[in-house]
Amino acid sequence: MSTKTIEEKQYLLRFKCDTKSHLTVLDYEVCKTNCPDKLCTVFCPAEVYKWEGNRMQVGYEGCHECGSCRIGCPHQNIKWEYPKGGHGIVFRLA
């Protein structure tokens, strides 16, 4: 069947997760007080960023390592690195 939700899409993927996040929110206060739109929760293609009421949750394990959050964060509030060598997403097809 063809996927309908982001959860179903993410479920198709293989990840080799590191124990440490390669994505770091520099200042959680900025998300809370300076960023009403919380755009990263909208445009992130893997729904890595989720606003949990009063704190940004970063589900780095499902990251496609595209770089959108680093470039798109209006406050340059995300430190973005590559996961440790051999870790992170493993594309098998395209």
Place this chain on the structure above:
Amino acid sequence: MPDKFDVIVVGAGPAGTSCAYVCAKNGLNVLLIERGEYPGSKNVMGGVLYRKQMEDLIPEFWKEAPLERPVVEQRFWMMDKESVVQFGYKGLEWGMEPYNNFTVLRAQFDQWFAQKAVEAGVLLINETVVTECLVENGKVVGVRTDRPDGDVFADVVVLADGVNSLLGKQLGFHNEFRPDEVALTVMEVINLPKEKINDRFNLHENQGCTIEIFGDSTKGNLGTAFLYTNKESLNIGVGTTLSSMIKAKLKPYDLLDYLKNHPMVKPYLEGGESAEYLAHLIPEGGYHSVPKVAGNGVVVIGDAAQLVNAIHREGSNMAMASGKMAAEAIIAAKAAGNFSESSLNRYREALYDSFIIKDLEKYKDAAHTFEKHPQYFNEYVPMLNRAASKFFTVDGTPKRVKQKEIMRSITKEKGTIKVMQDMYRAWKAVK
């Protein structure tokens, strides 16, 4: 492993592998560093690989490379909500040697290509991140990796580290990219039996079709969608500039599902099984965003140098060509024993003298024009659909009267001068 090489290439995509391959063929000691589990495991592309630039590296590669289908038909759709205006070209000459382009699955193709480089003498190290370039006295002398004792040295370091090129940024070759300089694209690979694909796309065995879709495929935002045929799967994807995605508050996967369920698209996918979902950025800043590409002991190639022609969906071919040009400059630098910026600028000169920068220069204002004036996507595409519907509907109105009515409805909606301005602006941006 020796700790000094002639060349270190960072990134085993089409650019890096091409460069490493040509350097090794010419007797240089090459280390190719890939951060993924295998080459291709981090790489994403809609799926069209052009024959020419690949053949310049490996003659008759189609006889052994893992390719999907040679593309014999390219269609272009101007899509509205419940209609589409189409044009395209199908030619059997594209289905035989030497071919024009192929659909490929990158995780497979990149592994094969990297293996060719290894056979040519390249040392490939996977699962290794280059965390920074090592710089001494204003010259790049090597790289630091995330392995223990991970410093490695070389006469030249080649940055083929992809669209995000953190290494180019570290060297100050480019600033952080703006959201209007990159396109966020998501796609799915959907498995479908070969017979179904052949029937739906009107293809024979070993014939492929590509469809580029403009207009409602991006809900009128600056971007495109695509539908490509593999052997037993389809690649369907959609992307817009990150800035458009942000402005319209679009979730990329919602946009993809909107496309998959679009009445013009859905019948092609019916019964298919999703196999993979992928997101990636495409460097679409064009000519104005190309960073410094040569420095002391360092060159930048492929996506890292923003070498993508978004209008013609060319990228991997430019990556390969730039990798080859960089290799030729490195070989000459080695012969002269001079790895300074002025020596490696031979690469820059070759690049700027080639189709790559010439094509980027041709379209240097296109992205900016279409970003600033979204009416081409959200007004003219629907208008074109309405005009086609009116013109081809037989209702007893004489054709000349229909033509007049269509022209009048367009100018009435926008004003004659506005339409003329829009047409002139678009022509100027792509001429």
